Amino acid sequence: LDAQWCKDVHIRFFVGGAEGDAFGTIVYNGAKQAAADLGPKVDYIFSGWDVEKMVQQLREAVAVKPQGIAMMGHPGDAAIMALAEQAHKDGIKMMYQNVPVPKVVAAFGGGYVGAQQEQQGRALGAEAFKLAGLKAGDKAIMIGPFENENRGARERGTVAALKEAGVEVIQLSSPPSGEWASDPNLAIPVITAALLNHPDVKAVGYPGGQMLGNVPTYMQAAGRKPGDIFNFGFDTSPQIVEGFKGGWVQLTADQQPFLQGYLPILSLCQQAVLGLAPMNVDTGAGFVTPQNYEIVAELAKQALR
Amino acid sequence: MGERIIELRDIKKSYGQVYALGGVNLSVDRGEVVGLIGDNGAGKSTLIKILSGVVKPTSGEILVRGKPVSGWSAARSRDAGIETVFQDRALAVQQTIVRNIFMGRELTGFLGWLKVGKEIEEASRLMREIGFTSKVFTPQSIVGQLSGGERQGVAIARAIYKQAELIILDEPTTALSLTETAKVFHFVRQVRASGRSILFIGHNIHHVFDIADRFVVLDRGKVALTADRSEIKSADELINFMEDIAHPGGLPGLHEASGAEQRA
Amino acid sequence: MGERIIELRDIKKSYGQVYALGGVNLSVDRGEVVGLIGDNGAGKSTLIKILSGVVKPTSGEILVRGKPVSGWSAARSRDAGIETVFQDRALAVQQTIVRNIFMGRELTGFLGWLKVGKEIEEASRLMREIGFTSKVFTPQSIVGQLSGGERQGVAIARAIYKQAELIILDEPTTALSLTETAKVFHFVRQVRASGRSILFIGHNIHHVFDIADRFVVLDRGKVALTADRSEIKSADELINFMEDIAHPGGLPGLHEASGAEQRA
Amino acid sequence: MSKAMEPDLHNPLGGARGQAADKEWNHPSNHWLRGFVLDNRAALGTLGVFIVMMAVFMFANPTVFTTWYLYSSVLTTLPVALFVVVPLVFVVTCGEIDLSFPATMGFASWVFALVVQAGYDPFLGIAAAIVTGTLLGFLVGSLVVYGGLSSLIATLGMNFLLRGLIQIINEGKSTALTGLADSWAYKIFSSQIYGIPVQIFWAIAFVVFSALLYNRHRFGAQVKVVGDNPDSAKQMGIDVKRVRVKVFVFVGIGAAIAGTFSVMINFTWWPTAGDGYLLPVLASVFVGGTPTWGGIGTVVGGAIGAVTVSFIQTGVVAAGLSGFYVQFFNGLIIILSLLGHKWNQARYR
Amino acid sequence: MSKAMEPDLHNPLGGARGQAADKEWNHPSNHWLRGFVLDNRAALGTLGVFIVMMAVFMFANPTVFTTWYLYSSVLTTLPVALFVVVPLVFVVTCGEIDLSFPATMGFASWVFALVVQAGYDPFLGIAAAIVTGTLLGFLVGSLVVYGGLSSLIATLGMNFLLRGLIQIINEGKSTALTGLADSWAYKIFSSQIYGIPVQIFWAIAFVVFSALLYNRHRFGAQVKVVGDNPDSAKQMGIDVKRVRVKVFVFVGIGAAIAGTFSVMINFTWWPTAGDGYLLPVLASVFVGGTPTWGGIGTVVGGAIGAVTVSFIQTGVVAAGLSGFYVQFFNGLIIILSLLGHKWNQARYR
Ligand SMILES: Nc1ncnc2c1ncn2[C@@H]1O[C@H](COP(=O)(O)OP(=O)(O)OP(=O)(O)O)[C@@H](O)[C@H]1O
């Protein structure tokens, strides 16, 4: 195989979030790396996590008839089904990321790259329960986009796991317009209020990299010291690494967004050029803890992990 | 002089703490021209706004053809045959002449769809009637393109459209030149000749004196004088009366100026 | 009659295809009252807007005290001692009387901070001077609370504030009652007595005839007549002249009306 | 007495003084085509912007832009936007604005989803959605008009409030309506005919009807007059408040239809349904050439504006630029359109 | 001749005709307190809304609302909003609106981040950010004013355009400024004194300065007059366009400071920085009692509005309601405030 063996392939890649959001940027970098390594022409699509918009973008993507589309699974089986059928008819290879769409995959094929959201969330909950030394009857706060069924699936999983272990969970919904993702400072008073309202809270979980990276600020605003509260969440970033360094952050489930960018492109290239079967990869691999955070530090700085 | 078209009895109106009208009686009979004069802030505009239903009186009674009415409103006033050319002209300057003339009483057919052709035709006729025709403007021209005088023409055309029984003109010659003032006068005479009535509000006492059959002088929200044409010999008599009620003592600056009035 | 304060030479102004002014010459000397009359749309307001720098002429020359000026603007016009009371009064109705009087020339101290006390004091003085005082209103009252006549008072107070050399009054007695018209006249005479000049625009030829030292008649964007007071015997002569230029043949409706004018 | 008898000016000022009392009216533009262009300059300007934009895109990537599928995919969701853009032209002409339509879309389509999920016929669902939209429009309109509030802020507040209600009740859960595809309602409103999405026909019918309503019906005439000079309209006996409320009701109805169409396209109702339309729809109205100051506007221009805005993202990506460029081009098209309309439109207010 | 000599009315109409030429001016409200209340009714109304809201929250959860940390955490982020809310009061008073400030915040703070990352002193970064904000404000203002565009839509377009530029260049990457905490600039602008976040002092100073600028300076006087009657202002020799551009520049400066403060709170610049402030800041201005029609407004009211809006979310959470209620309460507070101001304020336009 040539270095750029995939160079005649045209792919549409759904980054998912808004331009510049922390998670999306790493996914984007993964995809760009794949495009650079393999040579396909890739169109990048941003939706700001607006599901209606995503479906329309998928419709337009199918219309353009690229060889492959890497789509976010957020709109759900029902919304994607008809378009997947069309793609199938037109011979477009499909990959789905981040949220699985089992019925669509069963009907018209396609692979999935991403954590099994609910599963990853549950795993994080269990891990946090263990590492924080929680007991039944303890209190924890979980923040998440609970107003969005699909986007909130992961955080719902964490809540479920903690609840099953007997922990009392206070759920905080982040505003649907995504203000906390674009500026996590806006959540400072809210988190403070929640901590004041429940002073005996032992652990706080955050939905994504931007907020988890801001943990030191939240804790200082609420008058807490490093280690007072077990802070955990998803994703990695330079700020989160700093959080580990300062002892503010104790646990993060790294869903390896870089792979969520790289692998779908790789798989679509393999399907289009080599005729291989679609990949199914669970990227929700590991946990980062104060013991191992240094491994990801440099990668996080380059927005690769 | 024929039937009493409208009568106001003991009308009072206050804006917050300001009393604009403090018990005014006024009536207009068929075919007469009533001249309403009075100082600034005397309440003339307020009174005609009440007549035309735009403003609700604080208290008092309104009688149309002898019958008291309730729920008086702008729409009911127009139904009763009262049309008003307001002091501020009340035109929608971004709309066509047609749309201004038929504002609020569009010519509609089935289910409210406009009869566009009919409207243009009628508007042409009305404008021609009052002498506002031009090579430059059509009934479909935008009012914003017209001069002040031309706009007054549109307002007058609008008022005469509905063969109203009483037409109220609030300072219609304000900001009008001699030529156009003359036109308005010509029109007022024509309306009177056709047996309809006019309520003419003005500051220029010479103008009002010349046109009216009866005079009503408002002073600080009250009627200070009601007089038939026959009772008054000249405009100067009216002017003197008005100065008297305004400045019982007399002010030097004023006499100097009113002298000027008399000289003219 | 003294120094020539301002002179316009061959001023032309077109709005798109409409010629508002087609080569006008006009001058005002110190201490004289010039009456500018003309039909609707004759271009009077346009002319004074050019004088006050609000509108730029299409071509022509402006001379201040004999010297041609370039870059004429509203600010420069005021610097040259020209103050204007516009036809539409130009008041900010949500602001206080003080803010309106000092609009555009706030009394400021260090770094542009307002001298609030001084402004109130000055405004009181000005308003008292022209006779607009009241128990209900203070210099800090909102203009929106005032009646039409009272607002005209604020506009006039604003114009006299800066001991201007030339004060332009565009139809200042429009919508004013006799009493307040008299006040304006009184004020105009006082200004002339103090050696300053007035350019008085009006439709009421009687008013203008009475006050002016010199008459300028505009017709369709051109000067149709310039005459000294001494050259004209009566207002009626002026009225006849204006009718002649407007309707060389004569129109029946107009004669009827102008007869009324003469009778008054 | 010096009488200056200079020659008359070559201009039609005479008319301004009513000299020519016996002459007939005369249109300044005698040729019908010129009259047509003058009467529709805003809409034609918008069309110009659209054509230039598409030409640029086509030049950048001719293959994609000659594929029918691309157009049919845009035509599938364009109707959703059109059903709100058009009533918004009425609202803006009336001198108001309505930012609450996204929540109304979400609310009305939620009712639709509930009815369909409960097993009733989708037609009933559509009827229920439209009733909901009407009521919400009436509620918002009454609040603004009878409460005397600034519509910009009050409708923003109502958007929050209604969306908040949806969220409180649904707690983020969406509803999938998989059975919808077999219903008659779906065939009539959301299938394809010869590869053309059928909803575009409904949307075109709506635009044409609304354009007539705007230009040839008492409602449109009154909306324009009210937006132009409400005092005047009131003095002429028009029930200004009622007209104002009516335009909000019209938006409510349009938003309800739009929301329902959106659900039928996606077979899913999301609690966020409609939110994504706020900015594109607003931009469409103004890109379309309806000015912000009220009194005038153009329904057809608004529709073309919606088409333009719909194609920006598609075009940018198809032209091979990364998604990072979409926002930039959105801004650029808005600014350029505004400048174009500014230059194209005389303003009398 | 029938002369009706009825008794005089018990009202001060005499004054309207200048009869009392020799009488002195007289304030309608002689007591200074009444005058103060009348002059500040909008701000006081906003304060009333705030107090009622806080009373409800406190009643729901007394413990949390008597804890200082709650207030100190709000006081950390509030200054960011205040630095934009206050200049926006000027813009709205001037009859305009500016929706481009979020992108200006992002742009200016990006420049700050670049300068600091390059190893220069943060003070230099702040200066560079302010220069950037000034230039962007000037750009946006010039476009609106000299282009004669509707500020609502043109600034919305500029917000897209500028944010698009940031995105295109950064491709989504954020910048961490970990060294910032040790700098003098941080100590002066972003640390704590006796547990009070120091930025609130700067914000209060800014509000007081701006309130004086608004009420006691030529700039404020001209802004109000221009918003009230631009024709009049022009005739009186005020350079209306310049005043208009100046208010946009003021917003640019405020947004630059706000953006910088925001970066200093958590040492990170995101390409989305500022976006989250659009709606809360707008809501603050109008909750604060500045009406949309221009000519009047209140800086102090706007500041209190910002405090109110900041506390809504916090209060809802502290009161123990789920986050789903936040939007609902946002909407409710906006609507209630508008109704309150409507009832509280006389309108002369
Ligand atoms: N909307 C209003 N709010 C408060 N006061 C008002 C209002 N309208 C009129 N007034 C007051 O009522 C009184 C009568 O006003 P009105 O306009 O009726 O007088 P007018 O005789 O028409 O005066 P003009 O000759 O100036 O037109 C005035 O003192 C005026 O200030």
Ligand SMILES: Nc1ncnc2c1ncn2[C@@H]1O[C@H](COP(=O)(O)OP(=O)(O)OP(=O)(O)O)[C@@H](O)[C@H]1O
């Ligand atoms: N902004 C403008 N745009 C287009 N035409 C204008 C404009 N202003 C004035 N005109 C036209 O210029 C001519 C002169 O208008 P101007 O206002 O100067 O007349 P005027 O003598 O003051 O009339 P009036 O007695 O009604 O005040 C009119 O035909 C008018 O229609």
Ligand SMILES: [Mg+2]
């Ligand atoms: Mg009046």
Ligand SMILES: [Mg+2]
């Ligand atoms: Mg004029």
